Amino acid sequence: MSEEVTNNGLLHDDDPEWQDLKLPDLLLHNEVVRQVHATIEKEWDFLQRSACQTAAGRALWKHVIHDPLAYLLAGETYLRSLHEKMKKDRLNNASETSGVILAVRTLWFDSRLEDALNSPNGRQAQVVLLGAGMDTRAYRLSCLQESDVFEVDFPGVLQVKTTILEAAKESTNECEQILLKAKSLTRVAADIRENNWLEKLRSVGFLPHKNTIWILEGLLYYLSHSQAMQVLKILANKCCVTHTVLLADFMNKPSTTMSNSAFQFYSDWPDQLLPSIGFTHVRLSQIGDPDAHFGLLNDPLNLFNKLRSLPRSVEIHPDDGTPCCRLYLVEASGSPEQNTTPNGPMTLS
Numbered sequence: 001m002s003e004e005v006t007n008n009g010l011l012h013d014d015d016p017e018w019q020d021l022k023l024p025d026l027l028l029h030n031e032v033v034r035q036v037h038a039t040i041e042k043e044w045d046f047l048q049r050s051a052c053q054t055a056a057g058r059a060l061w062k063h064v065i066h067d068p069l070a071y072l073l074a075g076e077t078y079l080r081s082l083h084e085k086m087k088k089d090r091l092n093n094a095s096e097t098s099g100v101i102l103a104v105r106t107l108w109f110d111s112r113l114e115d116a117l118n119s120p121n122g123r124q125a126q127v128v129l130l131g132a133g134m135d136t137r138a139y140r141l142s143c144l145q146e147s148d149v150f151e152v153d154f155p156g157v158l159q160v161k162t163t164i165l166e167a168a169k170e171s172t173n174e175c176e177q178i179l180l181k182a183k184s185l186t187r188v189a190a191d192i193r194e195n196n197w198l199e200k201l202r203s204v205g206f207l208p209h210k211n212t213i214w215i216l217e218g219l220l221y222y223l224s225h226s227q228a229m230q231v232l233k234i235l236a237n238k239c240c241v242t243h244t245v246l247l248a249d250f251m252n253k254p255s256t257t258m259s260n261s262a263f264q265f266y267s268d269w270p271d272q273l274l275p276s277i278g279f280t281h282v283r284l285s286q287i288g289d290p291d292a293h294f295g296l297l298n299d300p301l302n303l304f305n306k307l308r309s310l311p312r313s314v315e316i317h318p319d320d321g322t323p324c325c326r327l328y329l330v331e332a333s334g335s336p337e338q339n340t341t342p343n344g345p346m347t348l349s
């Protein structure tokens with residue numbers, strides 16, 4: 001991969017996509033798809049729209065992420081907006097390119113999920129995506145072939161997603177890409193700020209005693225502190241019942257205080273927080289670490305290298321006075337056999 005990409009993670013200049021964004025016919029001409037995206041524009045709030053923004057990232061970093069459905073699910077507005085930013089970064093020879101965090105994050109979750117499924121406790125584990133948005137792992141990753149997958153999100157998001165995928169299925173050109181790779185896929189319409197989402201999950205076949213991998217990608221910082229802690233404690237308590245793996249990204253405090261940001265929950269030290277509520281093993285990476293690099297951050301002056309060389313406790317960069325905005329990629333796990341430490345699971349209050 002690193003031989004094909006430039007220092008800032010993009011393809012070399014002969015890639016024509018940089019001049020013009022080519023949108024799939026289905027997105028441009030299918031009436032159902034067009035109407036659905038018009039509704040998103042008119043009716044969705046920032047929380048729901050974030051699902052399309054991340055899909056746009058996966059679509060436009062297609063030289064490293066194979067997610068052909070991401071174009072359709074993202075929609076023209078978000079694709080054009082990110083494409084413009086990437087073009088500008090390219091023209092300015094920026095040391096890091098817009099969307100690179102999303103690309104690294106996706107690749108990190110993919111690789112940690114695959115490793116978790118290939119581990120002795122992982123075979124046939126069920127996989128739950130909280131705040132699944134426009135995620136298409138159930139269609140992209142063959143490592144899920146023995147796994148029942150559950151996607152949880154707001155009813156409106158899942159309805160739109162289903163409608164777009166159905167329209168794609170009916171189009172002969174796209175139907176190849178809509179083949180499920182997971183053993184099964186169930187969509188669960190729920191608001192995880194409410195306390196009935198686990199019950200809803202159970203009612204459609206989620207098995208509480210079965211080994212489970214929980215994916216919280218791009219979710220926690222949209223919740224308040226108490227809502228995020230409530231969700232994390234529910235998952236930590238699962239460690240007493242069955243082997244449980246959590247894959248999640250956490251913002252640090254400076255990341256959530258960026259202007260115009262709607263972010264709330266942060267944790268500067270998720271590797272201390274998660275053991276305190278009942279997880280036993282925690283592994284933390286930052287963008288740019290050897291397992292969170294994927295050959296996309298080769299410019300020695302890129303922002304992430306600058307951050308990684310500073311202790312995590314530093315919130316303001318000593319060289320330029322800018323806030324040290326970090327995103328932590330965290331894998332945590334626990335199981336009933338391991339849960340005998342004094343730090344064992346906390347009760348929910």
Ligand SMILES: C[S@@+](CC[C@H](N)C(=O)[O-])C[C@H]1O[C@@H](n2cnc3c(N)ncnc32)[C@H](O)[C@@H]1O
Pocket residue numbers: 047048050051054055130131132133134135152153154157190191192193216217218219222
């Ligand atoms: C930034 S997107 C990430 C989507 C997906 N995980 C990905 O990485 O592409 C955040 C998603 O979380 C969902 N979400 C946020 N708050 C939620 C809540 N309280 N209940 C259910 N879903 C929620 C949003 O609707 C959105 O789809």
